[in-house]
Amino acid sequence: MIYAQLFFTFFVIGLFTFGGGYAMLSLIQNEVVVNHAWITAQEFTDMVAISQMTPGPIGINSATYVGYAVTGNIFGSLVATIAVSLPSFIIILLICRIYAKFKESNVFASLMKTLRPVVIGMIGAAAGILVTEENFIDWTSWVLFAGAFIASQWLKMNPILVIILGGFIGYFIY
Numbered sequence: 001m002i003y004a005q006l007f008f009t010f011f012v013i014g015l016f017t018f019g020g021g022y023a024m025l026s027l028i029q030n031e032v033v034v035n036h037a038w039i040t041a042q043e044f045t046d047m048v049a050i051s052q053m054t055p056g057p058i059g060i061n062s063a064t065y066v067g068y069a070v071t072g073n074i075f076g077s078l079v080a081t082i083a084v085s086l087p088s089f090i091i092i093l094l095i096c097r098i099y100a101k102f103k104e105s106n107v108f109a110s111l112m113k114t115l116r117p118v119v120i121g122m123i124g125a126a127a128g129i130l131v132t133e134e135n136f137i138d139w140t141s142w143v144l145f146a147g148a149f150i151a152s153q154w155l156k157m158n159p160i161l162v163i164i165l166g167g168f169i170g171y172f173i174y
Contacts, residue, residue: 002071003079009036010063010083021059024084028062038070059084140173 009031017024025048032038039047047069051061060081067080102108148166151157 003076005036006067006070006076006080007083010067010080011086013063014059014084015087017059021057021062024059025062028059028066032066032070038066043069144170144173 013024013027013031017027029044033041033044047062047065048058051058051065054061063080063084064077067077068074070076070080144166147169148162151162151165152159
């Protein structure tokens with residue numbers, strides 16, 4: 001019974017969360033601490049810290065943690081992890097099928113052409129928010145960013161090498 005509850009709870013969390021793993025945290029907290037009392041508030045805080053340190057998306061790491069904490073075994077982790085990931089998988093699968101069906105359509109092509117500037121505008125708006133005075137980090141960070149951009153775009157350096165070099169340079173600067 002607990003496996004079905006885990007699956008249903010995390011499936012709903014995965015289905016109704018928009019905005020990534022951090023947006024999921026409040027829903028996870030409400031379900032696992034308040035509604036089901038599977039873990040305590042202190043355990044939830046520990047779970048968030050561990051999920052942030054562990055490689056991978058925080059929402060999936062949290063589901064894995066809760067699944068193990070509730071059942072005491074790896075199968076519980078697997079059930080919660082699959083449940084939180086399954087809605088996204090299904091939605092992307094449906095989008096791929098729709099795309100494959102309508103990709104030759106003139107209306108669909110026109111819609112995609114119209115959406116490109118909208119997406120660019122949304123990315124630009126997000127970037128604009130990040131460079132406002134209250135979010136401005138420092139000039140050194142902007143110089144590192146410019147150097148990484150130049151190295152990857154114009155010098156065609158391997159992105160992994162750019163990340164490693166940026167990490168070393170950042171370590172010595174900061």
